[in-house]
Amino acid sequence: MSLSKLWMLAYRDLGRNRRRSILTLLSVSFGLALLIWMAGLIAGVLEDSLQNSIVFRTGHLQIRASSFEEDKLSLQSKDLLANTEDLTTRANALNEVKAAAPVLWAGVILDTLNDSASLQLYGIDTASPIYTPIQTSVVAGSFLTADDRDGILIGKLLADSLNIGAGQKVNLAIVNADGQPDEGTFTVRGLFSTGIPSYDQSSVFMPLSKAQAFTGVAGHASAIFILLKDQADTDKVAAALQGPGVSIVTWSSMNSLLINAIQAGMSFYVLLDGIVILIVAVIIANTLLMAVFERIREMGILAALGMKQRQIMQMFLLEAGILGLLGVIIGIVFGLGGVAYLATTGISIGDKMAAVAGNSFALGTTIYARFDTGQFAALSLATLFVILLAALYPARYAAHLEPVDALRS
Amino acid sequence: MDAIQLENVTKVYHVGEVETHALNDVSLNIGEGEFTALVGPSGSGKTTLLQLIGCLDKPDKGAVKIKGQDVTRLNANQRADLRRESIGFIFQFFALVPVLTAYENVELPLLLGSVNAKERRERVMELLKAVGLSDRARHRPDQMSGGQQQRVAIARALAPRPLLVLADEPTANLDTDNGKQAMEIMQRLNEKTGTAFVFATHDPRVVAFARRVVKLRDGRIDSNGATG
Ligand SMILES: Nc1ncnc2c1ncn2[C@@H]1O[C@H](COP(=O)(O)OP(=O)(O)OP(=O)(O)O)[C@@H](O)[C@H]1O
Ligand SMILES: [Mg+2]
Numbered sequence: 001m002s003l004s005k006l007w008m009l010a011y012r013d014l015g016r017n018r019r020r021s022i023l024t025l026l027s028v029s030f031g032l033a034l035l036i037w038m039a040g041l042i043a044g045v046l047e048d049s050l051q052n053s054i055v056f057r058t059g060h061l062q063i064r065a066s067s068f069e070e071d072k073l074s075l076q077s078k079d080l081l082a083n084t085e086d087l088t089t090r091a092n093a094l095n096e097v098k099a100a101a102p103v104l105w106a107g108v109i110l111d112t113l114n115d116s117a118s119l120q121l122y123g124i125d126t127a128s129p130i131y132t133p134i135q136t137s138v139v140a141g142s143f144l145t146a147d148d149r150d151g152i153l154i155g156k157l158l159a160d161s162l163n164i165g166a167g168q169k170v171n172l173a174i175v176n177a178d179g180q181p182d183e184g185t186f187t188v189r190g191l192f193s194t195g196i197p198s199y200d201q202s203s204v205f206m207p208l209s210k211a212q213a214f215t216g217v218a219g220h221a222s223a224i225f226i227l228l229k230d231q232a233d234t235d236k237v238a239a240a241l242q243g244p245g246v247s248i249v250t251w252s253s254m255n256s257l258l259i260n261a262i263q264a265g266m267s268f269y270v271l272l273d274g275i276v277i278l279i280v281a282v283i284i285a286n287t288l289l290m291a292v293f294e295r296i297r298e299m300g301i302l303a304a305l306g307m308k309q310r311q312i313m314q315m316f317l318l319e320a321g322i323l324g325l326l327g328v329i330i331g332i333v334f335g336l337g338g339v340a341y342l343a344t345t346g347i348s349i350g351d352k353m354a355a356v357a358g359n360s361f362a363l364g365t366t367i368y369a370r371f372d373t374g375q376f377a378a379l380s381l382a383t384l385f386v387i388l389l390a391a392l393y394p395a396r397y398a399a400h401l402e403p404v405d406a407l408r409s
Numbered sequence: 410m411d412a413i414q415l416e417n418v419t420k421v422y423h424v425g426e427v428e429t430h431a432l433n434d435v436s437l438n439i440g441e442g443e444f445t446a447l448v449g450p451s452g453s454g455k456t457t458l459l460q461l462i463g464c465l466d467k468p469d470k471g472a473v474k475i476k477g478q479d480v481t482r483l484n485a486n487q488r489a490d491l492r493r494e495s496i497g498f499i500f501q502f503f504a505l506v507p508v509l510t511a512y513e514n515v516e517l518p519l520l521l522g523s524v525n526a527k528e529r530r531e532r533v534m535e536l537l538k539a540v541g542l543s544d545r546a547r548h549r550p551d552q553m554s555g556g557q558q559q560r561v562a563i564a565r566a567l568a569p570r571p572l573l574v575l576a577d578e579p580t581a582n583l584d585t586d587n588g589k590q591a592m593e594i595m596q597r598l599n600e601k602t603g604t605a606f607v608f609a610t611h612d613p614r615v616v617a618f619a620r621r622v623v624k625l626r627d628g629r630i631d632s633n634g635a636t637g
Contacts, residue, residue, distance in 0.1 A: 005520050009506075009508065009509075012508035012509070013508055015508070016507070016508060297502075297504075298506060298507075301498075301500075301504045301506070302506070303465075303489065303492075304463070304465060304492060304498045304504075305492070305493065305498070305517060305518045305521060305565075306489050306490065306491075306492045306493020306494070306518060306521050306522070306569075307489065307493075307521055308485075308486055308489045308490075309485060309486070309489075310486075311521070402466075403465045403466075404460050404465050404466045407465070407500070
């Protein structure tokens, strides 16, 4: 019997119990749409948090003194760069480099009358385009100027939690380059809000020259922070900047923690995918089994007419195939629609969530989905495949009924 | 040559400890073009016999030969082929495929075979005409009366031009007039096409149509009404 006629039988059989067919179709569609939404959101979160981390925290590349250790934020001159102007000029001269600027980091304690917070100090080149994202996210007061001698910039979230505002004075305490405790009084010039709570809560900015004076590391910097026009040029630029006494670190090694967390998150996500696909498979198997049980005598009649086991099996697999294919198509439509919505409007996860996640993810308070076409296609194919797999048992059951038993039922 | 030969056929059903000898050492020949009634009390083995002749089931002992070929040795696929080509079935319940029209139901066994489209069309229309349902070709089973459905089933059984049509109480669910009409149609088609018919029945009015009557009792042939 030609496949096209079996196809017609299968198609009409689906119309017999229209409500059941439609419900099954919808559960397949919804299941797949859910998978696509999750995949889109996860792709978005991962890419956004990586990009946030690159833009605000690590840059694409950093030039550091060979002995610099990131977790110590040492202020000793052997761990710092001396010829900062030279290195910055060299980096900026490269075509692939969007911006390069020296930065000085130190651990500081910020004190108000009633409260204190442990922060990371950033001594920055206020004129560099690297800090444009900070400049545009200033929500109160103003950004810093290079010659500001006592101005600092802190995150709005931090300011709110310490109950301070722009214009107010605060105390900063450090252990300086000579290992001596030191402190100074500064004025909060402005508040910024990047939308990344983990960053907004723990950073304090001041002009590089003031930071150098405050920490006692005249002329030195912790690193040259470099952003590229195209992330793909990272290795090329790294090679070009290599030199004696310095090490070049790339975004991938600086974000290895984040990337590890991403991979760990992925395995959890694969589990979720598996659960959703399993549920879809159970629904399909159940629908098909019910269809088989309702039609046992008909299987006997078809067998009496000379239909072979293989053809009966094909007929049920075709039924599953039609349900699966239609379900997957509808699922893709809903899935892409949802991703389009989530990519533009996003989901607000709130400050607290973002801050908690911020230990490993540089998350914004709103997360956006992204189109990950390869992933979506893989999920759709996997769903279709599992549906056909789930249909095998009912189809085999129908095919292997004994004609006499089927007819007697 | 006889169309069908049953040689010392025994069929035993086991239900728990209980053994039922549904057929006990039955031998029977059915010639080509016969029009034979199979009678006997309930439980005498009529349905079992038809199932064995129709290659739907295998005997525990003995041989079933169709045109001289022992079918008990065939595998499931080969038996399906044999049923499709050589045997038509008519059941007591009107065994049509509910999602197919009258036309499509009659066409179905031809689709399972390899009859070309033109030939299919001609045969289906001719058979629907022969059973008086040309105007019902596009009706689904649930849009037809029981009598009409059984006539579609008769047309379907004859579509592959089988050697033999087996009918298990074909009139049991029909009223007198419809039963008579169905029997007349089968008789006419038997004469016209030369296809043999064997029908199991309790109804004396149906038996009256038969040219030969085989009587079963307790799984044995009581009288085989052989004509020669
Ligand atoms: N699948 C089965 N399992 C067990 N016993 C069976 C089975 N099929 C038939 N039998 C038994 O075999 C015997 C013959 O049954 P069969 O159906 O052939 O009788 P029948 O002559 O067709 O009866 P009826 O006129 O009531 O249709 C009966 O005793 C019946 O109970
Ligand atoms: Mg019976």
